[in-house]
Amino acid sequence: MMNSCRSFVFWSNKMICARAIVAGPYYLSQRSHSPTAAAALRRRFSAATIRMSSGPIVEHVVLFKVKPDVEPSRVNEMVVNLKGLTSLPQVLHLTAGPVLRNRSASFAFTHMLHSRYASKSDLADYSAHPDHLAVVKVNVLPVCDDIMAVDWICDDLAGPVKVPPGSAQRVTFLKLKENLGENEKSEILSVTKGIKEKISSIDQMSVGENFSPARAKGFSIASVAVFGGVRELEALESQSAAENEEKDKVRGFLDGVLVVDYAVPGLR
Numbered sequence: 001m002m003n004s005c006r007s008f009v010f011w012s013n014k015m016i017c018a019r020a021i022v023a024g025p026y027y028l029s030q031r032s033h034s035p036t037a038a039a040a041l042r043r044r045f046s047a048a049t050i051r052m053s054s055g056p057i058v059e060h061v062v063l064f065k066v067k068p069d070v071e072p073s074r075v076n077e078m079v080v081n082l083k084g085l086t087s088l089p090q091v092l093h094l095t096a097g098p099v100l101r102n103r104s105a106s107f108a109f110t111h112m113l114h115s116r117y118a119s120k121s122d123l124a125d126y127s128a129h130p131d132h133l134a135v136v137k138v139n140v141l142p143v144c145d146d147i148m149a150v151d152w153i154c155d156d157l158a159g160p161v162k163v164p165p166g167s168a169q170r171v172t173f174l175k176l177k178e179n180l181g182e183n184e185k186s187e188i189l190s191v192t193k194g195i196k197e198k199i200s201s202i203d204q205m206s207v208g209e210n211f212s213p214a215r216a217k218g219f220s221i222a223s224v225a226v227f228g229g230v231r232e233l234e235a236l237e238s239q240s241a242a243e244n245e246e247k248d249k250v251r252g253f254l255d256g257v258l259v260v261d262y263a264v265p266g267l268r
Contacts, residue, residue, distance in 0.1 A: 057092070057157045058117040059206055059224065060126075061171055063099075063109040063260065065146035075111075078139040082113050088129055090122040091115055093162040095264050100168070100230065103259040109146070112262050114169065114224065116161055120211070123151065149215040150222045152208030159204045166266040167203070167226050168233040173210075173219035175256035185209075185221075188250045192223050199225075201232040219258060230263050 066075055082096035094115040102109055117123045126132055140147070150173055163169065174188065189207060196205040204226040210216050227233045 055118075057154045057161060057206070058120055058123050059152050059154055059208065059222070060113075060115045060117065060123055060149065061151075061222065061224070062113040062147065062149040063107075064111040064113075064140065064144045065108055066110045066143055067145045070143045074139075074143050078135075078143055079111065081135045081139045085115075085126075085132055085135060088126055088131060090117055090126040090129070092117055095163060095262075097262070097265055099260050100233075100263045101261040103261065104257065106256075107146075107258055109148075109260060112171065112260060114163070114171070114262070120153075147215075148217050148219075149212060150210045150219060151212040152206075152210050152222050154206040154208050157204070157206055163204075163226055163264050165264055166229055167264045168230045169227070169262045169264065170225045170233060170236075171260045171262065172223045172225075173216070173258040174221040174254055175217075175219045175258075176221065177253055177255045180253055184250075184253050188221055188253055191250045192221065195223075195225070199236065201227055201235065203228060219256070233261060 064078075066078075079097055083094070085091065086094040092115075094113070096113040097111065099110055099112050115126075117126065172192075174192070176185065176188065189209070193205065193207045196202045202225045205223065207221070207223040210220050210222055213220070
């Protein structure tokens with residue numbers, strides 16, 4: 001069980017720790033957008049120019065911990081080449097960059113990649129693509145000392161498949177206690193999905209069960225909440241009692257929580 005700390009939105013003060021903002025040469029600055037600016041960015045992604053979800057979407061999130069002695073230029077090169085993978089034919093959406101906040105003291109991830117695919121086979125083809133393998137070998141492994149990945153299927157994603165530039169994301173991974181039954185697991189999934197109804201500032205919510213356990217450090221349920229911008233994400237610090245009551249229903253089923261905040265780069 002993770003050390004207890006002050007509560008942050010979504011999950012218990014018994015599980016979530018730290019407010020360490022990733023700093024130093026590995027933190028590439030992100031600009032907070034006002035509600036007006038964030039709304040303007042979202043309007044650029046009209047139904048005529050973006051793909052809306054019409055079926056299950058495969059989510060792929062990778063967290064990277066960059067070695068502390070790596071030169072900033074090599075970190076930037078890693079980010080640029082990860083972003084370049086968006087051109088691969090299997091990719092529906094891909095964003096990569098520095099973590100905005102790492103809210104879990106047991107981990108110190110500095111960067112994140114989030115991508116979406118139409119199927120598990122598309123994700124497998126992306127993973128095996130020579131361009132992807134080259135980036136991992138040349139740009140990622142030499143500069144990172146910890147990597148984890150979680151994959152899941154979202155059956156009911158509402159809204160655009162591509163997360164709009166200027167948005168903010170909260171990624172949450174849940175580690176369940178051993179020997180939980182399907183009823184408890186279903187309850188955890190239901191409560192996690194229900195968070196969107198409790199927090200009106202969430203534009204999109206994706207929740208599912210991890211299907212790549214070998215790389216996930218024991219975390220088995222994942223979610224990505226999308227907000228209009230960093231301002232809306234930071235407003236979650238004032239968590240309501242009603243939301244805490246929902247989480248209390250499943251808190252006893254959890255053996256760990258990992259929470260990372262990320263700002264999707266804006267248009268330039």
